Amino acid sequence: DAKTTQPNSMESNEEEPVHLPCNHSTISGTDYIHWYRQLPSQGPEYVIHGLTSNVNNRMASLAIAEDRKSSTLILHRATLRDAAVYYCILAGYGTGKLIFGQGTTLQVKP
Amino acid sequence: GAVVSQHPSWVICKSGTSVKIECRSLDFQATTMFWYRQFPKQSLMLMATSNEGSKATYEQGVEKDKFLINHASLTLSTLTVTSAHPEDSSFYICSVGASGSSETQYFGPGTRLLVL
Numbered sequence: 374d375a376k377t378t379q380p381n382s383m384e385s386n387e388e389e390p391v392h393l394p395c396n397h398s399t400i401s402g403t404d405y406i407h408w409y410r411q412l413p414s415q416g417p418e419y420v421i422h423g424l425t426s427n428v429n430n431r432m433a434s435l436a437i438a439e440d441r442k443s444s445t446l447i448l449h450r451a452t453l454r455d456a457a458v459y460y461c462i463l464a465g466y467g468t469g470k471l472i473f474g475q476g477t478t479l480q481v482k483p
Numbered sequence: 484g485a486v487v488s489q490h491p492s493w494v495i496c497k498s499g500t501s502v503k504i505e506c507r508s509l510d511f512q513a514t515t516m517f518w519y520r521q522f523p524k525q526s527l528m529l530m531a532t533s534n535e536g537s538k539a540t541y542e543q544g545v546e547k548d549k550f551l552i553n554h555a556s557l558t559l560s561t562l563t564v565t566s567a568h569p570e571d572s573s574f575y576i577c578s579v580g581a582s583g584s585s586e587t588q589y590f591g592p593g594t595r596l597l598v599l
Contacts, residue, residue: 405586416576416590417527419484460526464586469515471578471588473527 377461382478385451393446393477395461400441405464407471408435408446410457417460417473420446456481485511485579489591496567497599504562504594506577512557515580517588518550520573527576533560567598 378396385391397406408420421428421435423444428435434447448455460476486509496502506516516533531552532540539552551563564571574595578588 407587409590411527414574414593414595416487416489416578416593419587419589422587469532469580469586470517470529471586472529473519475526 377463377474379459379461379474379477381475382480384480384482385448385455387453387481387483388450391448391451391455391479391481393448393459393461393479394443395445396443397461397463398442400463401465403465403467406435406437406441406444407462407464408433409460409462409471409473410455411460411476412457420459422464451479451481453481453483455479484587485509485513485581485589487577487579487589487591489575489577489594491594492592493595493597495597495599498568499566501563501565502567502596504564504575504577504596506560506562506579506591508558508579511579511581511589513560513579514557516554516560517578517580518552518560518562519576519578521576521593522573530562533577564596567596569598572596572598 407422409417411417423435436445458476458478462471488507490505514535518530519527521527530545533552533554535554541547554560576593578590581587
């Protein structure tokens with residue numbers, strides 16, 4: 374399984390944008406880039422995914438580098454409820470599996 | 484996305500007993516469900532892939548006789564922890580695989596198991 378590298382932790386101020394980086398230099402052509410987040414004592418929550426093009430949804434934006442070796446999850450305006458562990462995961466086509474790394478713990482300060 | 488529930492949300496049991504955890508897909512017919520385990524301050528670890536109408540596929544190092552998985556319908560998968568011991572205490576989470584090729588999964592709220 375292709376691996377991702379994320380910073381262990383990041384801090385943000387409330388109502389400011391947050392850029393969460395992820396490196397995935399061994400990504401293959403059919404790997405989707407997924408982001409999930411997990412609040413304390415809850416199951417993970419799907420955030421966004423993409424393959425090659427940048428993606429936007431109501432929760433976040435995903436910016437994918439042209440060579441696909443890195444991506445950035447963008448929270449446009451952080452709130453206290455966005456404090457969570459954010460996981461960047463590569464999902465190979467047809468495997469069905471998500472292999473979780475350690476993720477980035479995001480702290481949001483009021 | 485799919486709505487996934489788990490029951491119970493938490494359970495305490497004595498060592499040596501068996502515990503069954505249910506995972507239900509409330510609005511989506513799931514041919515594939517996944518079971519994860521998460522120890523405190525650690526990431527999720529995939530235990531097994533549950534396939535409707537067939538045997539589950541276990542990840543390396545996960546004992547299939549210890550963690551029995553049954554996926555008898557398109558909306559229900561169960562995980563039974565047999566002869567539970569304190570080291571089995573953990574947060575167990577299931578997920579439903581969405582249709583299509585993007586491999587998106589939708590997760591249940593988790594079940595916290597404490598074995599005394």
